[in-house]
Amino acid sequence: MYLALLELKAARGRFLLMGCVVLLVAALVGIVSGFTTGLGDDTVSALRRLPATHLAFSPDAKSDQFARSLVPAETLAGWQQRPGVQATPLGVTITRGTTDRHAEVDLAAFGVEVGSFLDPAVEDGQRLGGDGQLVISRKLAEEGVAIGDTLTVDRLGIALKVTGITGRASYGHVPAGYVTTATWQAIRFTAPGASTPAAGLPQQYSAIALRAASSADLDGADGELGTRTVSVTDAYAAAPGYTGERVTMTSIQFFLYLIAPLVVGAFFGVWTVQRQPELALLRAMGASRRRLLGHTLVQAAAVVLGGTLAGAALASAVGLLVGAEVPFSLPGLALTATMATVALAALAGAALTLRRVANADPMTMLGAGR
């Protein structure tokens, strides 16, 4: 151990430099991971919070279902007759509005039936009581909307009275607000510029939210009722931007996981080649192969663990700094998992050079090249 530490000290400049590279890679992985989760949450947290197992869309909507799908009230009635299934309508529309205190906000209006399983619990104020009322996500409260405010939907003139605040929920980076299905239909189907809501709005919804027992025959119901049912998690892909963001962030992470072992492997490779004379001398002085391998592992572990720990700290610090401004979420478990992956990948890179270390030839001490 003493010798391993001597070597670390002798090459401290190089090890420090390498530690910094590991630190930056680890921090980058952590930050990207934080943004992946954060952006994902920002896109689908309102869907994740839906206490439903499945969503039934109209079959013609193949993508962007929440925007495209329209399911009529008769289909809802059909679903409500099916055994092993609880069904309630859901409307989803992104819009914007202005409060009477001049806060301008984007709003993902979720139309739900009062008293249904989708009707959200509130942390402050009153639950949804009837048409014209609005229960907002905590995020909107942070943007300056308060209980008692009246929020007017832009260009439609529909006035919504804020009655309660529920937990954080957003959809497509827009904070959610919950209204009755009738109010939602008014928002969805009123022509912009019309002074009063048109009478006889279509009795349609974006989707039907289902709570299905595992025995329920969903395919059979789809066939008879003319819907396309997917699990709620599969429906995330229908949220705007979700798939694209995920692919981008995941591929960045993937490449970072590739880069980590390559960089560390290249460093230890070059270092081991440079160090062949020293390794040969150590062998000539009687150090066993096992001992030199042990030293190399200890040194690699020191660099990699030091680097990833510092990288984890840096990623967390960045998270704390930007977390309020941009969607960033790096819970302890995710941080630990990503850092462990970086450390393992980096150690694997260092392991590539072990053969060279073991094969250092003490006989080169005889050679004229020295």
Next chain:
Amino acid sequence: MTSLTLRQVSVSLGHGDARTPVLRGVSAACRPGELTALVGPSGSGKSTLLAVAGALLRPDSGQVLLGDTDLAQLGDGGRAKARRERIGYMFQSGNLLGGLTTVEQLLAAASIAGRPARRLRAAAETALGDVGLGHRLRHRADQLSGGERQRVALARALFLEPQLLLIDEPTAAVDRDQAGALTDLIARTARARGCVALVATHDPVVVDAATEVISM
């Protein structure tokens, strides 16, 4: 006390076309407590003989007896163990580890030999004083002259009191006075500890001080 005996040692070096017979049936005996000089023209195989005696190189045939142990019969691990526990070796060149101070060069050898390196610092400083480097304890290899580097290597070879001292051209890079002093140090050490000292050299100063001379 342990003596060194070589019997009919043959060594060829290199591969393919470059394969050269270097030692052909060499026999020699070195007594403990004495300085044995190994002389011969450049390229005659002095360093190769030291490598065989130092368990670095396994001869193609013959015996290399250090006490009762035939080093030629040992495997890789056994030879490494013999090197770290029984042999002090000053190579012809390239002796020092980069980035370490002179004291640490000696402590590294102690660490390899499984000795408590941290507690041997004072002893290492004394050993460096013995080769006239008491004023260079904090210098690194790249801050030393060629002669100073070889003296650090000599101090390291002597440091752990090995049974067998193998020293390759100790006086090649030092002045007359230094050469005399170093030769004297080696001879005295061999006498005091009763160890075998085999010194490859071209230097008449060393040859004069030797009790035995082996010619290649």
